[in-house]
Amino acid sequence: DQQVKQNSPSLSVQEGRISILNCDYTNSMFDYFLWYKKYPAEGPTFLISISSIKDKNEDGRFTVFLNKSAKHLSLHIVPSQPGDSAVYFCAASKSGDNNDMRFGAGTRLTVKP
Amino acid sequence: DAGITQSPRHKVTETGTPVTLRCHQTENHRYMYWYRQDPGHGLRLIHYSYGVKDTDKGEVSDGYSVSRSKTEDFLLTLESATSSQTSVYFCAISGNRGLNTEAFFGQGTRLTVV
Numbered sequence: 001d002q003q004v005k006q007n008s009p010s011l012s013v014q015e016g017r018i019s020i021l022n023c024d025y026t027n028s029m030f031d032y033f034l035w036y037k038k039y040p041a042e043g044p045t046f047l048i049s050i051s052s053i054k055d056k057n058e059d060g061r062f063t064v065f066l067n068k069s070a071k072h073l074s075l076h077i078v079p080s081q082p083g084d085s086a087v088y089f090c091a092a093s094k095s096g097d098n099n100d101m102r103f104g105a106g107t108r109l110t111v112k113p
Numbered sequence: 114d115a116g117i118t119q120s121p122r123h124k125v126t127e128t129g130t131p132v133t134l135r136c137h138q139t140e141n142h143r144y145m146y147w148y149r150q151d152p153g154h155g156l157r158l159i160h161y162s163y164g165v166k167d168t169d170k171g172e173v174s175d176g177y178s179v180s181r182s183k184t185e186d187f188l189l190t191l192e193s194a195t196s197s198q199t200s201v202y203f204c205a206i207s208g209n210r211g212l213n214t215e216a217f218f219g220q221g222t223r224l225t226v227v
Contacts, residue, residue: 004155034215043117043218044156049187065186070148101216103155108220 003027004092006104014112019077021107022091026071030092030102034065035075038087038106047088048075080111116140117203119219126226133189134222136204138184144207145187146216147179148172149200156203162187194226 005024013019023033031052036044048076050057050064050073063076077084090104116139126132136145144163149184158171160179168179176198178190191198204219 002154006155036218041220043205043220045218046215047213091156100158102172103157105153105155 001026002105003030004090004102005091006088006107008107009105010108010110012014012110012112013080014081016079017110019075019080019084019111021075021088021090021109023073023075023104024071025092025102027071027092027094027102028071028092031095033066033073034091034093035102036089036091036103037055037084038089044089058084077109080109082111082113085109085111086091102106115215117204117206117219119202119222121222122192122220123223124225126194126224128195128226132194132224134189134202134224135202136187136189136219138187140206140217141184142206142208142217143184145181145185145203146207147177147189148203148205148218149173149203150203150221151200159202189212189223194224196226197223199226200224 003026034049035047037047038044046057048064050066066073069073087106088109089106091101093101118137120135146161147159150156155175159177162168162181180188202222205216207216
């Protein structure tokens with residue numbers, strides 16, 4: 001069962017504009033969420049995370065928003081740069097089971113110059 | 114970059130043969146993980162280790178075994194490879210808090226079972 005879903009396989013945006021990547025989850029026990037970025041032929045790299053006690057976390061151009069009632073989180077990248085072109089994975093885990101992190105299928109972001 | 118090395122990086126093997134993938138870390142992290150990445154599924158946890166000789170199953174463990182005899186090495190074995198195990202395999206490490214913190218991934222091993 002896909003407990004973490006990224007329903008958009010791909011997204012294309014113009015350089016300088018905002019990129020919004022979405023993620024939905026079904027398990028209400030999830031309380032920690034992360035975003036990873038992956039370039040071709042490389043492993044995923046950690047980007048940003050958020051705990052369920054917060055609804056927003058910001059790190060430079062990257063902001064993650066969490067809506068617990070809707071079981072939805074989103075990653076905003078402002079402004080988008082061509083180097084941001086990659087596959088972005090949303091992931092979720094729950095306290096007490098730190099080693100069972102569930103990933104979404106990923107969204108391929110293309111930022112056009 | 115975190116010191117994680119996966120070997121081999123690419124492998125083609127025949128159905129029914131045993132295969133072992135190796136993950137080596139130089140970070141002295143407690144937790145080590147094996148994931149597989151398949152189109153439409155993202156990354157799925159196969160097995161993980163929380164210490165030397167301490168391992169447990171993940172979401173998709175059938176057909177796989179693991180061993181960790183040293184802190185720095187985590188081996189993934191396919192006892193009898195099948196075509197459904199064709200995938201990209203990633204090793205990851207994290208500190209004492211397990212995965213409720215950032216994890217560092219290796220570069221991946223592309224395995225093709227023919």
